[in-house]
Amino acid sequence: MTAIETAGVRTRPVKIARPRRMLWISLGLLVVFVALALGVLAAPDAPWSQALDDGWRRFAGVGPESWLPGFAVAQLFQHLGQLPGVVLMMLLLPLVLVLVGRWRSALFVIAVQLAGPGLLSQLTKNLVDRPRPTEDTVAGLFGPLVPVDHGSFPSGHSVSMAAIIITVLALIPASAVWARRIWIAIGVLLAVGMVWQRTLINAHWFTDTCAGLIGGAAVAVLLWWAFLPWLRRDHDRRAWFLRKAEAAQPTR
Template identity: 60%
Template sequence: MNAARRPRALLVWGIALLVLVCAQSAAVAASVHSPWTQGVDDAWRSLIGVGPQSDVHTGLVPMLFQHLGQLPGIVLMMLIVPILLAVLGRWRSALFVLAVQLAGPGLVSQLLKNLVNRPRPAADEAAGLYGPLFLVDHGSFPSGHAVSAGAIAVLLVALIPAVRAVSRTVTTAVAVLLMVGMVWQRTLINAHWLSDTLAGLAAGVGVALVLWWVFAPWLAQDRVRTPWFLRRRIPSDPIGEPLKETS
């Protein structure tokens, strides 16, 4: 593969984001109960978080974000999307999606959760604060849902062809809304602190950008590849030899 076909900016930004995530992970691990972001985290929680008596968190939009980071989202990104890409003849893109999902939500998210082990927001009903409204696993930092959202956002931009400027604008807008919406939903249900979600986005985007850089030459080949079912078949004579066009 030709390294010149790999945009260096993808690698630079990806590594920069991952370095920031590592630095924040070390800072949180040094004081899991009161990291340097705790003041902002507390203020955001008081503003956004709701209690079990509210029905906002069970609405259609919040539940879409909830399921995106759970089994339905895993099935979508680990099975359905790769299979569809493979059917379209874009098997390299399918491998890219699988690599991003395994490295981001799979490896980085769980590794940091176990290393940092930050407690989830705890209930303090006297202060009008509540704990997670849905079942959660251990470790609040980083948000696994946010890692998934960041990774998927990059996948959207990387895999959807920017045929026109408007298509790139729409794709980018959807990617941004996906990330912002995930931050909102995870803090709405008190599953994470604000800084957990921002670190999760950075981790997901960072991993996906680095792997985009790695897969860039293969993805370029897939973009110009015609799906097998749209290719024109050359007619052949009775003995199986292709017929030549005559003028």
């Protein structure tokens, strides 16, 4: 619901319709994610994608002697999926949104984080429990180059990245067409970069990272659809300090 204003007089709220396409897209992505999870669950040690994953690992994975894992870009992706990313999305961004008077958007951001990187990622990891890549000295392959927990499917970092991309996109008003287009382009690079970094350090199999992006996007789009009326109200609402500055200007 949102209020409209005609000739300076506010009228009763007008109901905002949620696009069904968003709902079907999110449910479709969720179905794909579940199908991938069931495929791995059927044989966690050697699922249907193992040949593809092995080939990608030989192509992209590196050993401890490589300088790439310590490269600033790789470290950026590493930290976005860990505590710094959690602080950014669970504390800093919601706090900024509340300070500018957009508490509904802040609730949306927190909800996505709890449902995606929180519930979906951890629940699936424990249910599927796919082993992570391990060292194979004969083939010249290495295991994870950073400390990791159990469960490789899905990549929690990828879930977090997809959640961040969709969350920021949802916070940009539909009227800001070029801002959305630029962010979508940046989002594609971020998604590809996360797949590269997680497989570079042998923390996940390739399909685990792709599934993480799909699962994170599914949850974020579903919550975007659910929160859409609130988000649009915030889009139409100018920040309190702008309204205060306008009110302080002398009338002519």
